[in-house]
Amino acid sequence: MMKRFLSIMLLFASLILLTSNSTYGLTVTNEVDSEGREFRAVWVSTVTSDMPYRPNETSFKNHMNGVFAAVEYYKYNAIIFQVRPHNNANYKSEINPKSVYFENINFDVFDPFEWVIEEAHKRGIEVHAWLNPYRVQDNQIIGSYPLENPASDSSNILSYDGKKILNPGLPNVREHIFATVEEILLNYDVDAIHFDDYFYINLGANGSISGTPNILSELDQATFIQYGAGFDTSSAASKANWRRKQVNLMVEGVHNVITNYNQSNGKNVQFGIAPTGIYKNGNGTVTYDTNGNPITTGSQTSGQEHYNSYLFSDSLEWIKNEWIDYILPQTYWSTNHSVASYYKVLSWWDKVVKYKNVNLYSGIGVYFSDDSTNTSSWTTDTQEFNNQMTYLRSLENVKGFSVFSYQHFRKGYVNSSDISAQQINNAKHHWNEYAILPEIKTMNPIIPDAVKFINHENGILTFDAVDNAKFYYIYRSTTDLTYNPSEIIGVVGGNQETFTYQTGDLSNSYVYGVRALSHTNHLGSHESDDLVEVLEGASIRNGDETTQQGLRFYAQVKDTNLVEEHGFYVVYGNATKYQLQQAIKNPVNNKIILNNKEVFKSTVNGLDENNMYSVVLINIPNIGYVDKITVFAYYKHNGYEIISSTKTTRSIAHVALNMARLNESNNASNAILNYVKNNYHIIQATPDGYSITGSIYELNRLNLKEEFISDWNQKFGSGLTNNMTVSEFHTHMKTGLSGADNQNYDISNANIYKFFNDSNYHDKWIWLVNLLDEIDTTTHTRRQAKAIKGDGRVFDSSTNQYLQTWNVIHISSSLYNFFNATHEVQNYTAINFLNSNPQSKTFYEKVAIHNQSIYTKNIDEHIIQLK
Numbered sequence: 001m002m003k004r005f006l007s008i009m010l011l012f013a014s015l016i017l018l019t020s021n022s023t024y025g026l027t028v029t030n031e032v033d034s035e036g037r038e039f040r041a042v043w044v045s046t047v048t049s050d051m052p053y054r055p056n057e058t059s060f061k062n063h064m065n066g067v068f069a070a071v072e073y074y075k076y077n078a079i080i081f082q083v084r085p086h087n088n089a090n091y092k093s094e095i096n097p098k099s100v101y102f103e104n105i106n107f108d109v110f111d112p113f114e115w116v117i118e119e120a121h122k123r124g125i126e127v128h129a130w131l132n133p134y135r136v137q138d139n140q141i142i143g144s145y146p147l148e149n150p151a152s153d154s155s156n157i158l159s160y161d162g163k164k165i166l167n168p169g170l171p172n173v174r175e176h177i178f179a180t181v182e183e184i185l186l187n188y189d190v191d192a193i194h195f196d197d198y199f200y201i202n203l204g205a206n207g208s209i210s211g212t213p214n215i216l217s218e219l220d221q222a223t224f225i226q227y228g229a230g231f232d233t234s235s236a237a238s239k240a241n242w243r244r245k246q247v248n249l250m251v252e253g254v255h256n257v258i259t260n261y262n263q264s265n266g267k268n269v270q271f272g273i274a275p276t277g278i279y280k281n282g283n284g285t286v287t288y289d290t291n292g293n294p295i296t297t298g299s300q301t302s303g304q305e306h307y308n309s310y311l312f313s314d315s316l317e318w319i320k321n322e323w324i325d326y327i328l329p330q331t332y333w334s335t336n337h338s339v340a341s342y343y344k345v346l347s348w349w350d351k352v353v354k355y356k357n358v359n360l361y362s363g364i365g366v367y368f369s370d371d372s373t374n375t376s377s378w379t380t381d382t383q384e385f386n387n388q389m390t391y392l393r394s395l396e397n398v399k400g401f402s403v404f405s406y407q408h409f410r411k412g413y414v415n416s417s418d419i420s421a422q423q424i425n426n427a428k429h430h431w432n433e434y435a436i437l438p439e440i441k442t443m444n445p446i447i448p449d450a451v452k453f454i455n456h457e458n459g460i461l462t463f464d465a466v467d468n469a470k471f472y473y474i475y476r477s478t479t480d481l482t483y484n485p486s487e488i489i490g491v492v493g494g495n496q497e498t499f500t501y502q503t504g505d506l507s508n509s510y511v512y513g514v515r516a517l518s519h520t521n522h523l524g525s526h527e528s529d530d531l532v533e534v535l536e537g538a539s540i541r542n543g544d545e546t547t548q549q550g551l552r553f554y555a556q557v558k559d560t561n562l563v564e565e566h567g568f569y570v571v572y573g574n575a576t577k578y579q580l581q582q583a584i585k586n587p588v589n590n591k592i593i594l595n596n597k598e599v600f601k602s603t604v605n606g607l608d609e610n611n612m613y614s615v616v617l618i619n620i621p622n623i624g625y626v627d628k629i630t631v632f633a634y635y636k637h638n639g640y641e642i643i644s645s646t647k648t649t650r651s652i653a654h655v656a657l658n659m660a661r662l663n664e665s666n667n668a669s670n671a672i673l674n675y676v677k678n679n680y681h682i683i684q685a686t687p688d689g690y691s692i693t694g695s696i697y698e699l700n701r702l703n704l705k706e707e708f709i710s711d712w713n714q715k716f717g718s719g720l721t722n723n724m725t726v727s728e729f730h731t732h733m734k735t736g737l738s739g740a741d742n743q744n745y746d747i748s749n750a751n752i753y754k755f756f757n758d759s760n761y762h763d764k765w766i767w768l769v770n771l772l773d774e775i776d777t778t779t780h781t782r783r784q785a786k787a788i789k790g791d792g793r794v795f796d797s798s799t800n801q802y803l804q805t806w807n808v809i810h811i812s813s814s815l816y817n818f819f820n821a822t823h824e825v826q827n828y829t830a831i832n833f834l835n836s837n838p839q840s841k842t843f844y845e846k847v848a849i850h851n852q853s854i855y856t857k858n859i860d861e862h863i864i865q866l867k
Helices: 057-073 114-124 172-186 221-227 236-265 315-320 342-352 366-370 384-395 406-413 419-426 577-585 650-659 666-680 699-716 728-736 751-756 762-775 780-789 806-818 840-845
Strands: 004-010 012-019 039-044 078-083 127-129 157-160 165-166 193-195 270-274 286-287 295-296 359-364 398-403 453-455 462-464 473-478 489-492 496-503 510-517 532-541 550-557 563-570 598-603 612-617 628-637 640-650 680-685 691-694 863-866
Touching: 039 127, 039 359, 039 406, 057 114, 057 406, 078 114, 114 127, 127 172, 165 172, 172 193, 172 236, 172 315, 193 236, 221 236, 236 315, 286 342, 295 315, 295 489, 295 532, 342 384, 342 398, 342 532, 366 406, 366 419, 384 398, 384 419, 398 406, 398 532, 406 419, 406 806, 453 640, 462 510, 473 532, 489 496, 510 577, 532 628, 532 650, 532 666, 550 563, 550 628, 550 640, 563 612, 563 762, 577 640, 640 650, 650 666, 666 680, 699 762, 699 806, 728 751, 728 806, 751 762, 751 806, 762 806, 780 806
Parallel strands: 039 078, 039 398, 078 127, 127 193, 193 270, 359 398, 532 640
Antiparallel strands: 004 012, 012 612, 157 165, 286 295, 453 462, 462 496, 473 489, 473 510, 532 550, 550 612, 563 598, 563 628, 628 640, 680 691, 680 863
């Protein structure tokens, strides 16, 4: 066994550090803190002046770098980038013709979409590939349609009034859409496939299913007859259902293509759709079936419906079946719109997704602000977007938003005088902090590993990549990190093995941390980002090197191949990692000073078989038994010293108490407890606002309740719980008795009697029966307490007979009242422990006199004074 000795001064006497590789078995758990999440996106279109027309490589990059700059400035985290607006391709495709917008770029030399994805991911920005499934425009392509493309055959096209779509009712059209999606997935590292709101178009009857003309007279009637098995081909209503089914088949098929791709390739590409904002016009009410599926007539609106009209798309069916990972309805209207108020539209969607694993985002119609013909609050109130942000965040199930479109979003960034710019910048305060992307609820969570080897020096932060990470959020603080979103200063991504981030912090004034985000948008832990961690807990050793006691702390090395040196920093009093780092950077007379005491560093040589090592503090004076000591582990990796994020803070009295509670006491720990008990007052704050002066024993009724329930359930295997009613509590107490309450004279068969007389629990808990016996003024609780302490009966010598014990209902109620600070009587009498009872404080103060068996859970939480 390898040990290291170091003599140091602590308090008024000599404290010796002993380091060791002794084994100590402990379990370490990690918790992930809560974090703020929001999807913040902007649509980037090639057909609405969001992009330059026919750019070359240089002008394209320059423009997109401007897009990224604006997105980063407002702390958005996604772009919805248009790649297939008209059955063409803004990317390299074998089955869709090249878009005219990219005529001047040779995709074999420079792939603009691949470059966009790489650059976006470097910045921690998702890229959703935006497609329209059906729309066709012949003058938007270079060359001709490949034979694999249905538009190469006019019989696959539906057209009216200069507009064309691929016929949604044809199986080969669906197969082409599936192939298009698959081609993108195989060739581009997209985060999502995104469809917009164009499905069926007006083919002459404007979607009408009654009167003349109606949809039976439209161009796809022959398709309906050919593929309409199971439908009434003479009914317009039936044809409307058939059309919705054709769109559903396409959506479900795309879902299957993406799911199969994800499962086969270990990917997590999302599928989202942005339909028009109104599903149906209705009363706005939503109820649910037993599976959580929404039942509704529609939103309280009177605008165009995408369920009917001419779009014939059943977005609720997509949500119910969870074919999509998110729905992004184009809720573009203003809050004061008379036909479709933003409030009424979005609140309906919020209710629709309530019980489904589909994320809901809101489409924001900022573009309306620059429409001179629009008279809504988009043009009359420059706080419209700000108000919509406030409202969408008030709704339970809205997880984010997307702005339409980039050209209007950019106006805010360049401080244009247009109203849209004012809308953007008046809402900017909502995005002062970074937001983490919402978790994808339809996918099995992937939790990435904690980020390791985080180092900051000369204004440069470096850290190693971890498996299953998409992005990395960088946190910093002038104190210990809480990993609140307000501490995020940047987000990065990419495929490199080691990341470098410029912080500008040349003086190293901050604490830094990094958390990884997986492709299902789940965060990794930040607690175990060290190769060495301090293990929670400590022990008191009987001396071997010395006959005096010693306080031992433990740490464990996770990867011995990567750790060049390891040891401890020992701090007198409470301390944070940041405080220790600052003390190390600012020594006083070449000493590390913290809490006005010297901090001691000890290097430990060697490890035990479990890669653990320890430090032992010996010669702690009696006066120091109740003083806290904080221990950090440190290690060196690649020459850099790294202080562990984990620490432990303990007093020797606290450790002695824990050992006693676990029946692991030794001579040294018992001596410590006796000294503290005889020389200190311990003032405990109770949950009822009292301060009770006692000793080393527990005075908190809630902690006593937790312990009582644990012991009771261990004995009987029954389910006492923290939140049961007094009646349920009494049922457990009286189990074993039968007959009416007023016919009971012997409680020796009751569980309450068996518990308090069990050899394992009697000495520990009988004080509580004594307490109730002492303070009762109602006769029956006292009488039943005496029965518990006796043979289960109470004999009255004046009448020469046994007295009724009422099925222990009085003492059960009083015991319940004690644990819960209440006054339940169950139609009888019981001791009143309500705070409003003037005697209640006195009752609880007597616990300090009676409890001499159950130790306080954490002495370090209490005020301690010398007697």
